[in-house]
Amino acid sequence: MNANRVALITGASRGIGRAIALALAECRFDLVINYQSNLEAAQSVQSQASLYGTRAVVCPADISQKEGQSKLIDFIKTQFGRIDVLVNNAGVAPAVREDMLHASEESFDRLIAINLKGPYFLTQRIAQWMIAQRQQLPEIVPIVINISSISAYTSSTNRADYCISKAGISMMTRLYADRLAEFGISVFEIRPGLIATDMTSAVKEKYDPLIAQGLTPIRRWGRPEDVGKAVIAIVQGYLPFSTGEVINVDGGFHLRRL
Numbered sequence: 001m002n003a004n005r006v007a008l009i010t011g012a013s014r015g016i017g018r019a020i021a022l023a024l025a026e027c028r029f030d031l032v033i034n035y036q037s038n039l040e041a042a043q044s045v046q047s048q049a050s051l052y053g054t055r056a057v058v059c060p061a062d063i064s065q066k067e068g069q070s071k072l073i074d075f076i077k078t079q080f081g082r083i084d085v086l087v088n089n090a091g092v093a094p095a096v097r098e099d100m101l102h103a104s105e106e107s108f109d110r111l112i113a114i115n116l117k118g119p120y121f122l123t124q125r126i127a128q129w130m131i132a133q134r135q136q137l138p139e140i141v142p143i144v145i146n147i148s149s150i151s152a153y154t155s156s157t158n159r160a161d162y163c164i165s166k167a168g169i170s171m172m173t174r175l176y177a178d179r180l181a182e183f184g185i186s187v188f189e190i191r192p193g194l195i196a197t198d199m200t201s202a203v204k205e206k207y208d209p210l211i212a213q214g215l216t217p218i219r220r221w222g223r224p225e226d227v228g229k230a231v232i233a234i235v236q237g238y239l240p241f242s243t244g245e246v247i248n249v250d251g252g253f254h255l256r257r258l
């Protein structure tokens with residue numbers, strides 16, 4: 001069996017997923033860097049992760065498809081023979097922001113498939129493996145981390161599909177936390193706020209002045225590394241009596257203020 005702990009990070013070739021992968025590598029995890037199409041970007045994360053002396057492998061797979069999920073799981077079994085941490089990070093924003101009174105069914109289906117249904121069934125299948133593994137190797141303490149968003153509870157009527165998919169991830173976290181606790185598997189939700197990545201580059205100019213005026217108590221954009229650090233805080237094992245917890249990584253956006 002692989003000596004180091006093994007983490008699968010979906011959508012890890014860029015942005016938040018990349019930062020999570022590198023933080024885990026620094027923490028001595030071996031990595032499965034899942035990506036969808038950009039091999040070069042995935043390989044750049046792989047070579048940076050290798051600088052920490054861990055083993056990182058790349059695996060292309062569409063996590064919204066059953067075949068993609070099976071491919072990933074088979075790949076990890078062959079490469080490492082164990083799984084310790086699943087980070088459900090891959091996600092998409094709507095191709096166009098459109099008022100919910102007119103937004104298309106195609107966009108809704110796409111967002112739900114990638115942001116919710118994919119992670120739900122990938123987690124179901126990996127959880128089955130984690131349960132079986134735990135019976136053989138009780139020293140492995142598996143963790144599932146879901147990357148949701150402040151959109152899980154914040155209304156944005158021009159991307160309702162995104163908000164609904166992320167609200168679903170919040171409930172999915174609670175459901176799996178409940179179901180998997182008896183097997184010693186804990187489940188956490190990290191809820192990022194405005195993080196500077198490719199996903200938010202199109203709205204940078206809109207949010208820059210709002211942030212400067214105090215939209216978030218901590219007046220700056222979040223960085224992908226802020227989310228990476230939250231993942232490390234969880235996997236280090238200092239929350240042994242917690243599951244289903246939400247960690248807000250949002251500069252205080254979630255606070256109600258008067």
Ligand SMILES: NC(=O)c1ccc[n+]([C@@H]2O[C@H](COP(=O)([O-])OP(=O)(O)OC[C@H]3O[C@@H](n4cnc5c(N)ncnc54)[C@H](O)[C@@H]3O)[C@@H](O)[C@H]2O)c1
Pocket residue numbers: 010011012013014015016017034035036037061062063064089090091092093114147148149150191192193194195196197198199200
């Ligand atoms: N950037 C933000 O402000 C922000 C805020 C809250 C939550 N999030 C969430 O964080 C996660 C990462 O976002 P990001 O900002 O780094 O976005 P990003 O667009 O930079 O990266 C997303 C990654 O997911 C991958 N991906 C998309 N669909 C996939 C699929 N079907 N299979 C495999 N991989 C797929 C993409 O290829 C990409 O590498 C997403 O779930 C996003 O919803 C982002």
